[in-house]
Amino acid sequence: MPDSALPSPLPPCVILCGPQMGQNIGACARAMKNCGLDDLRLVDPRDGWPNPAANAMAAHAQGIVEAAQVFDTLEAAIADLSYTYATTARARDQVKPVFTARGFAADARTRAVEGQKIGLLFGREREGLWNSEISLSSAMITVPLNPGNTSLNIGQAVLLVGYEWWTAQDQTADQRLETNEALPASQLMLDNFLGRLIEDLDERGFLAVPEKRDRMIRNIRNIFQRGGLTENEVNTLHGIVSFLKGQGGPR
Amino acid sequence: MPDSALPSPLPPCVILCGPQMGQNIGACARAMKNCGLDDLRLVDPRDGWPNPAANAMAAHAQGIVEAAQVFDTLEAAIADLSYTYATTARARDQVKPVFTARGFAADARTRAVEGQKIGLLFGREREGLWNSEISLSSAMITVPLNPGNTSLNIGQAVLLVGYEWWTAQDQTADQRLETNEALPASQLMLDNFLGRLIEDLDERGFLAVPEKRDRMIRNIRNIFQRGGLTENEVNTLHGIVSFLKGQGGPR
Numbered sequence: 001m002p003d004s005a006l007p008s009p010l011p012p013c014v015i016l017c018g019p020q021m022g023q024n025i026g027a028c029a030r031a032m033k034n035c036g037l038d039d040l041r042l043v044d045p046r047d048g049w050p051n052p053a054a055n056a057m058a059a060h061a062q063g064i065v066e067a068a069q070v071f072d073t074l075e076a077a078i079a080d081l082s083y084t085y086a087t088t089a090r091a092r093d094q095v096k097p098v099f100t101a102r103g104f105a106a107d108a109r110t111r112a113v114e115g116q117k118i119g120l121l122f123g124r125e126r127e128g129l130w131n132s133e134i135s136l137s138s139a140m141i142t143v144p145l146n147p148g149n150t151s152l153n154i155g156q157a158v159l160l161v162g163y164e165w166w167t168a169q170d171q172t173a174d175q176r177l178e179t180n181e182a183l184p185a186s187q188l189m190l191d192n193f194l195g196r197l198i199e200d201l202d203e204r205g206f207l208a209v210p211e212k213r214d215r216m217i218r219n220i221r222n223i224f225q226r227g228g229l230t231e232n233e234v235n236t237l238h239g240i241v242s243f244l245k246g247q248g249g250p251r
Numbered sequence: 252m253p254d255s256a257l258p259s260p261l262p263p264c265v266i267l268c269g270p271q272m273g274q275n276i277g278a279c280a281r282a283m284k285n286c287g288l289d290d291l292r293l294v295d296p297r298d299g300w301p302n303p304a305a306n307a308m309a310a311h312a313q314g315i316v317e318a319a320q321v322f323d324t325l326e327a328a329i330a331d332l333s334y335t336y337a338t339t340a341r342a343r344d345q346v347k348p349v350f351t352a353r354g355f356a357a358d359a360r361t362r363a364v365e366g367q368k369i370g371l372l373f374g375r376e377r378e379g380l381w382n383s384e385i386s387l388s389s390a391m392i393t394v395p396l397n398p399g400n401t402s403l404n405i406g407q408a409v410l411l412v413g414y415e416w417w418t419a420q421d422q423t424a425d426q427r428l429e430t431n432e433a434l435p436a437s438q439l440m441l442d443n444f445l446g447r448l449i450e451d452l453d454e455r456g457f458l459a460v461p462e463k464r465d466r467m468i469r470n471i472r473n474i475f476q477r478g479g480l481t482e483n484e485v486n487t488l489h490g491i492v493s494f495l496k497g498q499g500g501p502r
Contacts (some may be wrong), residue, residue, distance in 0.1 A: 032408070033400040102418070125285055144418055149284040149311050156282070156410055159403075162253050163411055167353070 009112030012121045012165060013039035015077050015084075017133050020046045020125050026065060027155030028058025028122070033061035035162030040068040041077045041119075056231060073122070074133050075191060082184035083111050084135035086129050087157055089150045091094040094131065095222050097139040097189040101161050104141045105168035117186045120161060122154050138185075138225050185234045193234050194221055197241055260363030263416060264290035264370045265409060266335075268384050271297045271376050276405030277308025277316060279373070284312040286413030288478050291319040292328045292370075319335050325372070326442060333435035334362050335370040337380050337388035338408055340401045348390040352412050355392045356419035367435045372410060373405050381406050386469040387438075389476050436485045444485050446471055449491055 016033055019025050019042060029040060042049060049070045058065045071077035078084050085104055086096075099107060108118050121137055123129035134140065143152070143160050152160070196216060198207065207213045224237070265283055270276050270293060280291060293300060300321045309316045321326035329335050336355055337347075347365070350358060359369045372388055374380035385391065394403070394411050404412070449458070449468060458464045 030400075034396045034403065034407075036397040036399075060402065101417075143414075145285045145414070146417060147286040148287075150280075151311065152285065152410075156285075156407065159407055159410065160414055161395070163394075163414075166397060167351075 008083045011037045012108060013041055014122050017043045017121060017129055018124045022047055022051035022053025023057040024154050025054040028158045029061040029064040031155050031159035031162055032064055034248045037162050038064055040064050042068055043074050043077050074136055078092055078119050079188040081119040081187050082116045083144050084121055084137040085139050085141045086134045087141045088128060092134055094134055097107045099139060099141050101141060101143045101164040105164035105181045105240040109168050122157055135221050183231045185229045185231045187235050193237055200241055200245060262288045263359060264292055266292045268294045268325055268372050268380055269375045273298055273302035273304025274308040275405050276305040280309045280312035280315040282406050282410035283315055288413050289315055291315050293319055293321045294325050294328050299419050307346045322328055325387055329370050330439035332370040332438050333367045335372055335388040335393045336390050337372045337385045338392045339379060350390060350392050352392060352394045352415040356415035367374055373408055386472045390495050403493040434482045436480045436482045440485050451492060
């Protein structure tokens, strides 16, 4: 167990994208409580919110369901976070680091100890996460399972990933004293930069072919999204874009 | 991944003691398939067998449900196994090794590579395993989780323990060439010895206080159960008892 004199790193939030059955949301809350997680966020839940089926299933994890926050968009749900992991059953065609669940836990604990706010994205019951949602994440997690059957329901996926977070406590106790002076950029700060960049690129005609536009934007996002950028780095990127556009000046 | 030129160790069987809801049995089968396990055994299922609710829940793991074997007693269900782990949410007052799920996986893979047949015991939805059932096992597994909420349903417990078995493949690849000439004793062989010992002890009045008898038998069983005894060792124990009783002769 970690030395109790040291501050505990903040556990990851769990973000459910377009969850459908209320009972699955309740099952996620239970799994979260098993693993010491408590910040549940719902993006556009199909059956509205609150949902009595979620409360009924949550059992001892009622408190997590009751404190859940609801958002219209994934962008809003992760705006205050600095590093997010998208869970996927199979590799996706996006340029991002891919962690096992155990690799995630080691990586996320190091980040959390540095003060980064971490998020875990989980997708819909059948479809998983959309590519546009994955592109908003910093990295991916694929839980290693029997290739003959990798399908998990959301509650099970939350349980396995949360379990690795919980059990990684011991291994990372020594990392708790490490410090990192640089402040991680929030997702909102990165989004502001990317929004501005896309505007600039639109203005310059870089994204002028309509059928390629979405994919190009996703690819651009992935370039910056996976870096775990600091605030200073995002400011530097703004400066670079401004200067490239010929709008730079004394800073 | 393991070197495919070497034989794969036999995965553990999953033994559900007194399972209640059919859908939980189906959920266990799904979790087993996620983790490369396929030998499902049911002891005295409450709602009889076959159970359509189990098939409905099993989804892609139908084959595991259809091949499940049903037994009247736990003793019969584990008769052909040589080492069994009882899963418990909390420590029990029994003298046996207690593994984490990860510790189990390392231990069980070493045993499986040596040719031992391994079993995992899971208990009832609310009560878990009875003490008399735990006493039949060789060791215990307690999955490390948030002490504020360690309760898991059976499907989740199978998933976490099975996940550790599956992910331990890599770490134990180097152990696959180790050999152990001694044959492990089956549970049936050990039971025969214990049955004989108890008869002998009854005959000699060692178990004469009725209210202490069950507990004493359990304690005795635990002494032998946790050793992972070989066939030769059980034969030796028979000899010892025979000789102690004055019935020994040239062997």
